[in-house]
Amino acid sequence: MVDFSGWDMPLHYGSQIEEHRQVREKAGLFDVSHMAAVDVEGADALAFLRHLLANDAARLEAGSALYTLMLNQGGGVVDDLLAYRRDDQRYRLIINAGNRETDMAWMRAELTGFETRLERRDDMGILALQGPQAVAILAQVLPAAAPHIDRLRRFHCMETGDLMIARTGYTGEDGFELVMPVTELQPLWHALVQAGASPCGLGARDTLRLEAGLCLYGHEMDAQTSPLEAGLGWTIAWQPAERQFIGRTALEQQRKAGVAHQLIGLELLDRGVLRQGQQVWQGDHCIGEITSGSFSPVLGKSIALARLPVSVSGEVQVEMRDKRLTARLVRPPFVSSKK
Amino acid sequence: MSEIPADLKYLASHEWARLNDDGTVTIGITDHAQEALGDVVYVELPEVGNQVTAGREAGVVESVKAASDVFSLVSGEVIAVNDALVDAPDLINQSPFVDGWFFRVQPTDVTELDDTLDADGYADIIEEA
Numbered sequence: 001m002v003d004f005s006g007w008d009m010p011l012h013y014g015s016q017i018e019e020h021r022q023v024r025e026k027a028g029l030f031d032v033s034h035m036a037a038v039d040v041e042g043a044d045a046l047a048f049l050r051h052l053l054a055n056d057a058a059r060l061e062a063g064s065a066l067y068t069l070m071l072n073q074g075g076g077v078v079d080d081l082l083a084y085r086r087d088d089q090r091y092r093l094i095i096n097a098g099n100r101e102t103d104m105a106w107m108r109a110e111l112t113g114f115e116t117r118l119e120r121r122d123d124m125g126i127l128a129l130q131g132p133q134a135v136a137i138l139a140q141v142l143p144a145a146a147p148h149i150d151r152l153r154r155f156h157c158m159e160t161g162d163l164m165i166a167r168t169g170y171t172g173e174d175g176f177e178l179v180m181p182v183t184e185l186q187p188l189w190h191a192l193v194q195a196g197a198s199p200c201g202l203g204a205r206d207t208l209r210l211e212a213g214l215c216l217y218g219h220e221m222d223a224q225t226s227p228l229e230a231g232l233g234w235t236i237a238w239q240p241a242e243r244q245f246i247g248r249t250a251l252e253q254q255r256k257a258g259v260a261h262q263l264i265g266l267e268l269l270d271r272g273v274l275r276q277g278q279q280v281w282q283g284d285h286c287i288g289e290i291t292s293g294s295f296s297p298v299l300g301k302s303i304a305l306a307r308l309p310v311s312v313s314g315e316v317q318v319e320m321r322d323k324r325l326t327a328r329l330v331r332p333p334f335v336s337s338k339k
Numbered sequence: 340m341s342e343i344p345a346d347l348k349y350l351a352s353h354e355w356a357r358l359n360d361d362g363t364v365t366i367g368i369t370d371h372a373q374e375a376l377g378d379v380v381y382v383e384l385p386e387v388g389n390q391v392t393a394g395r396e397a398g399v400v401e402s403v404k405a406a407s408d409v410f411s412l413v414s415g416e417v418i419a420v421n422d423a424l425v426d427a428p429d430l431i432n433q434s435p436f437v438d439g440w441f442f443r444v445q446p447t448d449v450t451e452l453d454d455t456l457d458a459d460g461y462a463d464i465i466e467e468a
Binding site (some may be wrong): 011012015016017120203207254272273275295297302321 | 377378381383385397399401403404406425
């Protein structure tokens with residue numbers, strides 16, 4: 001167990017590599033209750049979110065989800081999150097554990113003038129059921145909802161009683177994120193494991209998201225780094241041009257000036273393991289650094305995300321202890337879901 | 340509970356040493372260390388012929404989650420390394436005290452082992468952690 005932003009979290013239950021494979025080949029189950037659900041409700045909820053978030057909540061229909069950044073005035077990232085539209089005036093955000101206090105303070109400060117209530121739902125727990133067998137397992141455990149589960153599209157959500165079922169995830173596989181009162185979490189966990197889902201820890205969650213090329217707050221993005229240099233430009237809704245979300249002015253200036261860096265994948269050609277913070281070199285020049293690195297259980301070699309100049313090409317060297325190892329540039333994802 | 344063979348010597352940094360009948364010393368990492376590291380995916384072995392020093396770094400073991408130095412318990416010349424670990428580093432997880440050995444040393448002064456921990460001393464350290 002490790003301390004993760006104040007939560008006791010298992011890094012792995014058994015072999016981390018085995019847990020990773022279960023998610024790619026069958027189904028894995030993660031307790032991600034350290035992430036916080038925040039309900040945003042009221043007549044101005046949509047207007048508030050369109051001001052607060054860099055992606056456009058107006059694109060959400062009822063029962064759908066959006067990945068978005070919440071930016072500061074300088075265009076740096078306060079947090080990345082999923083926004084769910086439950087109905088006209090009710091939205092739910094799922095934010096990172098380590099940012100929950102900062103996020104709440106940030107959102108409250110921006111709330112002035114909006115007829116909107118914010119409530120952090122610490123009474124809610126979250127499970128992530130991920131993998132090619134996720135649909136079959138969830139349908140088996142929730143037979144009454146089975147027909148709806150089967151038809152639920154990616155980035156859509158539904159509710160049955162207190163349970164919110166979203167077809168979202170952080171592994172690159174098909175699957176669900178399930179939000180429910182914490183009192184209902186344990187029985188559901190056991191039922192899903194009984195039905196064939198393998199318990200997985202934070203370790204496998206990290207190697208899965210890395211193989212899928214997904215960014216992690218504090219690694220690829222932070223309050224100082226532009227999302228345009230973190231491979232997250234696709235999450236910015238520039239249109240409509242008159243929507244003045246927080247950070248827009250700074251981002252537009254950056255876009256006009258042109259950014260110097262990009263987020264790109266590395267695949268290590270030599271033996272070793274790439275890690276966050278290692279320097280990337282080309283010849284005599286240090287050209288950047290690794291933001292996330294680990295071992296890919298599926299590829300059987302080490303992979304990483306790195307922030308490097310937009311002009312980079314060819315092979316690069318990574319400094320590891322007293323050696324330089326060779327890596328090639330790869331456009332993420334490193335591993336794609338079979339579905 | 341992790342295994343701590345009684346006939347071995349230990350460092351607080353979780354390496355073990357076995358004094359062989361021919362006077363050489365075999366070194367590896369403990370069951371507790373492999374459990375804490377999780378799946379081992381890479382090792383950096385010393386080279387045969389290199390000199391290693393007691394209490395100093397002689398190699399590296401990396402799991403999916405972390406890298407960790409491997410220290411020697413005695414000074415001397417490396418006379419063999421476990422090449423099988425290069426292609427099967429998970430031998431360290433499966434068999435830390437036998438198939439997962441790291442390297443073998445011809446010690447210059449085998450009494451250096453007297454300054455290391457015995458099984459009981461090492462067990463105390465794990466319990467405190």
